[in-house]
Amino acid sequence: MWINFFSLRLFCCLLAVLMVVVLVVNVTQVEYLDHETVSATFIDSSGQFVSSQMTRISRNPYCGYEHQTLSSRERMEEDSLVAALQWQVPDVGPVPFLKSTDPSSSYYVILNSAAFFQVGSQLEVLVHVQDFQRKPKKYGGDYLQARIHSPQLQAGAVGRVVDYQNGFYKVFFTLLWPGKVKVSISLVHPTEGIRVLQHLQEEKPHRVYFKSLFRSGRISETTECNVCLPGSLPLCNFTDLYTGEPWFCFKPKKLPCSSRINHFKGGYLKGLLTAAETAFFQSGVNIKMPINSSGPDWVTVIPRRMKDTNNLELSHSSETFPSGYYYKGQWRPRKFKMRQFNDPDNITECLQRKVVYLFGDSTIRQWFEYLTTFVPDLVEFNLGSPKNVGPFLAVDPKHNILLKYRCHGPPIRFTTVFSNELRYVANELNGIVGGKNTVVAIAVWSHFSTFPLEVYIRRLRNIRRAVVQLLDRSPKTVIVIRTANAQELGPEVSLFNSDWYNFQLDTILRKMFSGVGVYLVDAWEMTLAHYLPHKLHPDEVIVKNQMDMFLSFVCPLET
Numbered sequence: 001m002w003i004n005f006f007s008l009r010l011f012c013c014l015l016a017v018l019m020v021v022v023l024v025v026n027v028t029q030v031e032y033l034d035h036e037t038v039s040a041t042f043i044d045s046s047g048q049f050v051s052s053q054m055t056r057i058s059r060n061p062y063c064g065y066e067h068q069t070l071s072s073r074e075r076m077e078e079d080s081l082v083a084a085l086q087w088q089v090p091d092v093g094p095v096p097f098l099k100s101t102d103p104s105s106s107y108y109v110i111l112n113s114a115a116f117f118q119v120g121s122q123l124e125v126l127v128h129v130q131d132f133q134r135k136p137k138k139y140g141g142d143y144l145q146a147r148i149h150s151p152q153l154q155a156g157a158v159g160r161v162v163d164y165q166n167g168f169y170k171v172f173f174t175l176l177w178p179g180k181v182k183v184s185i186s187l188v189h190p191t192e193g194i195r196v197l198q199h200l201q202e203e204k205p206h207r208v209y210f211k212s213l214f215r216s217g218r219i220s221e222t223t224e225c226n227v228c229l230p231g232s233l234p235l236c237n238f239t240d241l242y243t244g245e246p247w248f249c250f251k252p253k254k255l256p257c258s259s260r261i262n263h264f265k266g267g268y269l270k271g272l273l274t275a276a277e278t279a280f281f282q283s284g285v286n287i288k289m290p291i292n293s294s295g296p297d298w299v300t301v302i303p304r305r306m307k308d309t310n311n312l313e314l315s316h317s318s319e320t321f322p323s324g325y326y327y328k329g330q331w332r333p334r335k336f337k338m339r340q341f342n343d344p345d346n347i348t349e350c351l352q353r354k355v356v357y358l359f360g361d362s363t364i365r366q367w368f369e370y371l372t373t374f375v376p377d378l379v380e381f382n383l384g385s386p387k388n389v390g391p392f393l394a395v396d397p398k399h400n401i402l403l404k405y406r407c408h409g410p411p412i413r414f415t416t417v418f419s420n421e422l423r424y425v426a427n428e429l430n431g432i433v434g435g436k437n438t439v440v441a442i443a444v445w446s447h448f449s450t451f452p453l454e455v456y457i458r459r460l461r462n463i464r465r466a467v468v469q470l471l472d473r474s475p476k477t478v479i480v481i482r483t484a485n486a487q488e489l490g491p492e493v494s495l496f497n498s499d500w501y502n503f504q505l506d507t508i509l510r511k512m513f514s515g516v517g518v519y520l521v522d523a524w525e526m527t528l529a530h531y532l533p534h535k536l537h538p539d540e541v542i543v544k545n546q547m548d549m550f551l552s553f554v555c556p557l558e559t
Helices: 002-039 072-084 191-203 344-351 362-374 425-430 453-473 493-497 499-512 523-528 540-554
Strands: 041-043 049-051 101-110 122-131 143-150 155-158 160-163 168-174 179-189 208-216 219-226 235-237 248-250 262-268 289-293 298-301 324-327 330-333 355-360 379-381 392-396 401-407 438-443 478-482 519-521
Touching (some): 101 179, 122 179, 143 160, 155 523, 179 191, 179 499, 191 493, 191 499, 344 362, 355 362, 362 438, 425 453, 453 499, 519 540, 523 540
Parallel strands (some): 101 289, 355 401, 478 519
Antiparallel strands (some): 143 155, 155 324, 235 248, 324 330, 379 392
C-alpha cells in the first residue's frame, strides 16, 4: 500500500514539473511570436495568402528570397532573366595575376578606318586583349565600356560590345553627328575579377550589413538585419505583409521584435578577398583603365545627304541603340524630341496643378534637390526628416504643385530610417489614386548590387504589378523609371557597387518594364556617353539633362 502511494506521489510530481516546463516554453514562444506570427502571413506573387511559422535559420546563411512562391509564368521569367545574364567566364581554374588581362598591353583597331563615313553609318572596332606578359588571351569574359565622342562639340554616345570568347571583342557604334569622332575603350574589370564578383554575389550577399535599434523603456538593443543572415540564432521576421518582401533581424535577447525603432547601414564586411584575388582589383592597373589604339583612334564623319536626313535622329524601332547621344552638351533621345527646360518658369508651367511622387534611392533624391534648388517658387516644407533620408515635401501653393520624395524599403544603405518610414514602393503606389495630374518617378537599383539577381527581380516584380494596377485604374498617370548609372570605382567599391553589378540590374529593369507603359530616363547611357567622370551621383549638368527628359515625358511637345 505504501509503495503504491509513493509511486502515485512520484508520478504527480513528475507531471507537475512537466507542466511547468511546457508553460515556460509556451510563454517564451508567445513573446517571441508577438511580431513573427503576424509577419509570417503575407501575399505571395500569385496573390494568394501564404502562412508560415516562426522563422529559424536552417542553413548558413538564411536567405528569404529563396523561400518565395512563384506562378509558372513568374518562374519562367525569372529563370529567363537569370540565364540571359549568365556572364560567359571560362572555368580555367586559378589564374595568376601576370596571366590576367592587362589593359596597357591590350589594344583596339578601327576595322574600316579608311572607309567613307557619313552620319548614320556603323563604325566597327576590334579589341584584342593580352595579359601582363604581353601574350594574347585565349578566352573572353572581360567587362568593357566603350564610347565615341567629340570634345569640341561636347558630343558623345555609347557602343555595343560583343564578346567572341577568344580574347577578341567587337564594338559597334552608330555615328550620329558630323566632325572628328574619337573612339574610347575601357577595361572596367578583367575576366579574373569578374569571377571574384560572381562568387561574392552568390556566396556573400550579406557583405553589406544593416542594423536596427530595439527599445522599450530604458532597455535598448541593436542587432544585425538583412535579407540573408548567417548563423543559427532566433530571428525577427519583418517580411512585408502585402508584397512578401523578406527582411530579417536577429532577435534581441531581452526585447520583443515589436520594439524595433529604426533601420540603418551597419557597414561593409572586410577581408573578402585572398591576396591573389586582391591583385585583380587595383586602381591605376586594371579598374576602369583605358585600352589604347594600335593605329588611328578617330574617324572623320561627314553630314548625310539631304534626302537621307529625314529619319536620322528619330528612330521608331522597338529597341533603339544607342537610345540617345549628346550634342553641344544636350542629350538627344533618338525616339522623340526632348524639350529644354532652361528657365524655372518653364518647369512651373509644366508641373502646374500636379502632384509629383519620387520614390527610390538617392539618385532620384537628386531630382528633388534639383527642382527645389532651381525653381524658387517650389519651397521645401520642413518635416523634420533626417538629412539625406527623408521623406521630403515641397509645395508651390501659388501654382498648386506638390512634390514628394520617399526612399524605398530595405535593403537601403541610409544612415537612419525610422521603422514607421520604411515603406515599399509597391505599397505606396497602391495608395495613389492617379490621374492626368499625377506624376510618378521611380529609381530602385543601387542598394541591390550586393545581392543575387533574384532579390532584385522580386522587388521589380512587385513594383511592376503595382504600376500595372495604377495604370489600369488611372491610364493618364505618367510613370517614369530612372535607370541605373555608372560610377567611380576603386578596389573596395568594386566589391559592393561595381558597374558590372549595376549593368546586370539595369538590364533586368529594362526587360521587366518593357511594354508596361512607362517611360525610361536612360541614366546609364547618359553617364557613359558624357565626358565627365563617372559618379554615383552625377554632376548637375547630367542631372539637368535627366530632368529635361523627365519633364518632356510629363509635358511633351505638341505635334
